[in-house]
Each structure stands twice: as C-alpha cells, then as structure tokens.
Amino acid sequence: MMTLKVNGQDHQIDSEPDTPLLYVLRDELQLNAAKFGCGLGQCGACTVIVDGKAVLSCVTPLVLLEGKHVTTLEGLGTVSEPAPIQRAFMEEQSAQCGYCIAGMMMRAQALLQRNPKASDEQIRAELAPHLCRCGTHMRILRAIHRAARLMDTAELSPAEQRSAQ
Amino acid sequence: MARSAIIGGAFAALIVGGAGAVFLIAWRPAIAAIEPPAPQSFAPDLVKRGRELAAIGNCNDCHTVSGSKSFAGGLPVPTPFGTVFSSNITPDTETGIGRWSEAAFRRAMLAGVDREGRHLYPTFPYDHFTNVSDDDNHALYAFLMTRQPVRAPAQDNRLLFPLNQRVMIAGWKLLFFHRGTLQPNPAKSAEWNRGAYLVEGLAHCGACHTPRNPLGAERANASFAGGNVDNWKAYALNAQSSSPVPWDAEALYAYLRDGWHPDHGTARGPMAEVVRNLSQVTPGDVQAIATYMADKFGPPAPERSRKGEEALAQAKSGAAASGPEALRMDSPGAAIYASACATCHESGRPPPYGGINLGLSTAISDPDPRNLANIVLSGVRPVEGERSPIMPAFAGSMNDAQIVSLFNYLRSRFSNQPAWTGVEKTVREARGTETASLQPSAGARQAPPADPAQRAKP
Numbered sequence: 001m002m003t004l005k006v007n008g009q010d011h012q013i014d015s016e017p018d019t020p021l022l023y024v025l026r027d028e029l030q031l032n033a034a035k036f037g038c039g040l041g042q043c044g045a046c047t048v049i050v051d052g053k054a055v056l057s058c059v060t061p062l063v064l065l066e067g068k069h070v071t072t073l074e075g076l077g078t079v080s081e082p083a084p085i086q087r088a089f090m091e092e093q094s095a096q097c098g099y100c101i102a103g104m105m106m107r108a109q110a111l112l113q114r115n116p117k118a119s120d121e122q123i124r125a126e127l128a129p130h131l132c133r134c135g136t137h138m139r140i141l142r143a144i145h146r147a148a149r150l151m152d153t154a155e156l157s158p159a160e161q162r163s164a165q
Numbered sequence: 166m167a168r169s170a171i172i173g174g175a176f177a178a179l180i181v182g183g184a185g186a187v188f189l190i191a192w193r194p195a196i197a198a199i200e201p202p203a204p205q206s207f208a209p210d211l212v213k214r215g216r217e218l219a220a221i222g223n224c225n226d227c228h229t230v231s232g233s234k235s236f237a238g239g240l241p242v243p244t245p246f247g248t249v250f251s252s253n254i255t256p257d258t259e260t261g262i263g264r265w266s267e268a269a270f271r272r273a274m275l276a277g278v279d280r281e282g283r284h285l286y287p288t289f290p291y292d293h294f295t296n297v298s299d300d301d302n303h304a305l306y307a308f309l310m311t312r313q314p315v316r317a318p319a320q321d322n323r324l325l326f327p328l329n330q331r332v333m334i335a336g337w338k339l340l341f342f343h344r345g346t347l348q349p350n351p352a353k354s355a356e357w358n359r360g361a362y363l364v365e366g367l368a369h370c371g372a373c374h375t376p377r378n379p380l381g382a383e384r385a386n387a388s389f390a391g392g393n394v395d396n397w398k399a400y401a402l403n404a405q406s407s408s409p410v411p412w413d414a415e416a417l418y419a420y421l422r423d424g425w426h427p428d429h430g431t432a433r434g435p436m437a438e439v440v441r442n443l444s445q446v447t448p449g450d451v452q453a454i455a456t457y458m459a460d461k462f463g464p465p466a467p468e469r470s471r472k473g474e475e476a477l478a479q480a481k482s483g484a485a486a487s488g489p490e491a492l493r494m495d496s497p498g499a500a501i502y503a504s505a506c507a508t509c510h511e512s513g514r515p516p517p518y519g520g521i522n523l524g525l526s527t528a529i530s531d532p533d534p535r536n537l538a539n540i541v542l543s544g545v546r547p548v549e550g551e552r553s554p555i556m557p558a559f560a561g562s563m564n565d566a567q568i569v570s571l572f573n574y575l576r577s578r579f580s581n582q583p584a585w586t587g588v589e590k591t592v593r594e595a596r597g598t599e600t601a602s603l604q605p606s607a608g609a610r611q612a613p614p615a616d617p618a619q620r621a622k623p
Contacts (some may be wrong), residue, residue: 041556050562053562055561060562132623
C-alpha cells in the first residue's frame, strides 16, 4: 500500500511497486488522458508531469513515485474551464486522431513552465520524443506558441500552480 | 665588487642565453600567405579521398558546432587547463585557412604550428597527426580547400596564465611531442601496419582512450588503458578492457562500421560520431583498424574467455541472475529494473532495436559508472529520419537516490565486479552536465544526449 499524489489528491494504491504509473492512472484511478502507445517509452503518448518534469508513465514504476506530485492532463483544466495549453490546442485545431495529443500537451506544459519564452527550435527539440502519425506537427507547434502567449497574459490556475511545484 | 660584477655578468649572460634558447626552441617562421587556390584546381578523386580521410580523422567532430556550418570551428573543448575553442578550417581567407599553402597545412599537421608560425595547443592532436603521410595530407588539403568558405572569426581561448602564452607550448612539445615514432613493423601483416598507421595517426584513437598525465600528454606507458572525454569514460582498449565479452577483430569491424554489435551494444556519447564517420569510409580501412586494435586488446586469458562465454549463454537463455541480489526482488533497485529497464532489456528482441542484455553491457562492468549515469539520465535519441536504437531518458522520473539504488542492483546482478564507490557523486555530476546540455546555450557541446550512428539496415 502506498500513497500516490495525483492532481493534488492523495490516493491509496495497492498495486505492486513495479507497476507502471500509466496502468495505475488508467485502471485504478480512471484518469484516461495518458494513453498506452508502445509501452516502451518510445512514443510519448503516456507522458505526464512529475514534480514539474515530463515523464513517460509507461516506464515509470510506482516505486519511483513515493512523495512526488503527479499531474495528468485532467489536472490542468476541464472541458468547461480548459487550461491555456488545452485552449491553444483547440483553437489551433491541433488534433486529428488525437491519440498523441495528451502526451504532447503535457510535455509542452512542462517546457513552458520551465521556459515561458521557448523558441521554435527549443520546442521542436523538446517534443522530439513524441510521435504523431496524423501529421499535425505544424499545428502542434503553433498551438504551443499560442499557449505561451496565453500563459503570459493569464494568471495560472491553481492546478497549474500545483503542477509547477 | 669584482666578484659581484662577475656574478652579475654571468647572470646577465644566463638570461640572454636563456632567452636565446627559448627563442630557438619556440620560434617558427611564418609561411607566406597565398591566394586561395580555385576549387576546380583539385582533382575530384583527390577530394573524394580527402573526404574519407577527414572522416577517419573525425575532423568534423571538433571543428563543427552541432547545427552550425561544417568545419567552421568554434566548439569549446574543455580541458583541465581551461577551454580551447576549435578553429575555422574552411577556406575562408580572413577567418579560415584560405590563405594557407599546402606546406603550411602540412606543417600544422606534422608539427602543430600554424601558418603564421604560432604554436598550436595540443588539443589539436598533432602528436598523432605527425604520423600522417604527405600523400594523405595532400588529399586532406584538397578536401578542406574545396569546402564552402565560412566567415567565422576564432574565439579566444579561456586559459589561465601562463598557459595562455603560446611559448609555453614549445616547452610542452620539448617534453612530450616526438616525431617519427611510428615505424612499420615488418613482422606484422600489411593490414596490421595499415591499421597502426591509421590508429596511431589520423584516427588518433589514443587521444581519448589513453589516459593523460598531469600536463595533458598521453601516458606512453599506459597506451589504450582508458581515458576521459566530455564527461564520458573512453573504455580501455587493451588487456585491461572491462567488456564482459572479449573483443575480436570481427566484432570491432562490425561495431566501428555499423555502430553496434550484438555482444557489445550500441555506440553512444562521443563514440557515436566516430562510428558515424567510419560508416562512410572504405571497408578495408575499417578492417585494418579492427585488426590492429584486436592486437592491442590481445588474446583474452582463458578465464576471461570462459566468463565471456558464460555471459553470452546467460544473455541468450534470458536466465535471470548470478549474484545474490538477484533474488531480492524487494530491493527498490530490483523493482525499478523490473519495470523501467527489463521491458526492453529482457524483451528477447535482438539489438540494436531491442535493448542489450545488461550482462553484456560494458557500462555496468566498467570500474567507472559515468557512462551508465549519462545513458540512464539522457537516454539514447534516435537519429533523425532513420531507423535507429532509442532509449527513453529517466532524468525526470528518477531522483539521485533511486538511480543509485538501481545502479547498485545492476552492478551486483549483471557484473561479477565489486560494488562501485562514489556512485552518488557520479550521478550528481552527470545530472549537472545533463541539465547543462538542455540549456539553450548556442554553441555548447551537446554532451550526453547521444546520437547513435546506427546506419545498417536490419
């Protein structure tokens, strides 16, 4: 039994310590934004934020998470109150099939928290571990720049402040 | 009075004589500037040969900043004495070597002196290049003089006094720089001799793989005993080799050519660029390098061969473990390994796309855990636009204590070596450089994130 802190809430988890975080998020906590893509940490679809850093949840066992703060896309905003990164992706219509998008948004969020003025080159380098086969890359880039501008003009929501810790 | 005059006179004579001696040792004439030769004046075959030689010499690795113009220099090379910036070796007339005659180029290679007669810092490995033949320098010159000229002024080196005085280099040369050390060995095959010529000369393998003395010169009595490069360990390539499976010429050839070998894994870190370059040269030259280096490793002792066979058999069978730690699945290191590492490293999928069985990994059996720290923190990035091996970075998901417990587990389960000491410090330092390499500092060397130069199509 361990305590897992997700989106600001403590959860008592009974899984084995070597269980990947992704399985716990999806199967135990019904947080389905993070996706199972390859299960090998090679596609980026399962990306979440742990203590402010983008992390591949399919290769992150529970044993690594004692005392750390996990943030998933659900923790950034809601349908009625989307976070800047979510608004930007919608406004730029960056999703086609959408399978990779949650992971992309999480890594972009972590990048912008660290570096609000990330250049095009830095965004490309940062998102290199993420695969998208629909090919909406240019829209994704535009959305991240838009999110940076939105964040610059808006106060951070409480959830974002948490994930920035 | 008379006595003090004599002493004074002797002292003055000593100073004048000393200065004269320094002048004789240190002074080199300038070689006249030329009008740059027209690119068309070089035969295409010669340029092509020069391109291959430049690949063997790994010239681009130091003389090109990642993402910038080829051979324009400006890469900061950290040394224990300060930072030396690589020079612009494009044929630009103002900032490159456009006004260098072939004689000036040859002198730089053979003696470490630039066209104007200034001594070059031995970061430029002329202690090896002095062995390069005139024919090869002729081809290298043709290749470089037909590159696109790039205007990129030299950056000032950041060296402490008195090392920033180039006259000091003359003294260094007097102590450590010897010309004509490489003689053909008639007792060995032509291929071995070709390999010796390349390895000890242009390829300058020892520059990284041989340890250096406190003054930065390669230790002649510790040839290929393992060295340092950019926060990576350059493994020992002699009898002290720590690879679980002993290297032979065949494995070396495949590794140097393809960037990986099933019994040894994938080239990463600074070695990735080396094999990327070697994938473009005549197979015969790579074969010669492999033959010579296999001889430097020497035939393995029977005990070492037996252990190598054992490691291979264990890797093949996927058998779990040898060490006592193996059964302790309750240790945090074991749990981390089981869920974060084993999914690839015990997938049964062969390298390079499957992870190598860690019982074959030199990163774990080597006395120095730095390479393991670099690779776990930063992962292996795929080569853009190619099929290539990949490993996720774990810097974000593991803290230092967790990495240390993982490393202790890996070391005890996958090697029969004693536990590492000072892993905490190693991990902390590796994290420092990893963070630095993620900073958007233009021109900083992309240290740990490795591009494996895996060219072979499976």
